[in-house]
Amino acid sequence: MQETLQDIKTRRSCRKYQPRQITDEELAIVLEAGTWAASGRGAQSPLIVAVQDKDTIARLSRMNAEIMGTQSDPFYGAPTVLVVLADPTRPTYREDASLVIGNLMLAAHAIGLGSCWIHRAAEEFTSEEGKELLRRWGIEGEYRGVGHCILGYAAEGGEAPARPRKKGYVVYVK
DSSP states (O other), rough: OOHHHHHHHHBBBBOOSSSOOOOHHHHHHHHHHHHHHHHHGGGGOOEEEEOHHHHHHHHHHHHHHHHHTTTSSSSOOOOOEEEEETTTSTHHHHHHHHHHHHHHHHHHHHHTEEEEEOOHHHHHHHHHHHHHHHHHOOSSSOOOEEEEEEEEOOOOBBBBBOOOTTTTTTOOOO
8 A cells, every 4th residue: 555655646747758669568557557447337438549659649749739839749759648538428538537547647657657647638539630530540439538648768857846735735524
């Protein structure tokens, strides 16, 4: 239990990555953790798309940057992008997918990888270009983008130190 709490306390978002790809074994561990996330009524509404193809990552990066109104890389050079989608017919689809992303990030940290949650997946995958990507990936149905979890080996200075926890974070009602 102490190891789990330590991972929770020490995980930080990484915004600078080494260019080398993570191993298949590391990817499998992180993906497995994502599949074990809690979901409303156990419905398992999310779907994880593991992207390591450089051209596809560049395309997703461009789409995401356009939504943000910038030309910078919103994926910070990460060699792996996990796109987390969920079935919007489930009332808890956003929460379910958010729990998946949390598990992905914690598992990545536990095995020495950097990670970061990147937003704007909803806008990406409601666009015609995003819908075309889903079709090309063989994803059928009404999936909505919830977020991206980028993965890789942290470059020097890629992770910021933890901020102190705010006062009054917890309210006790006994």
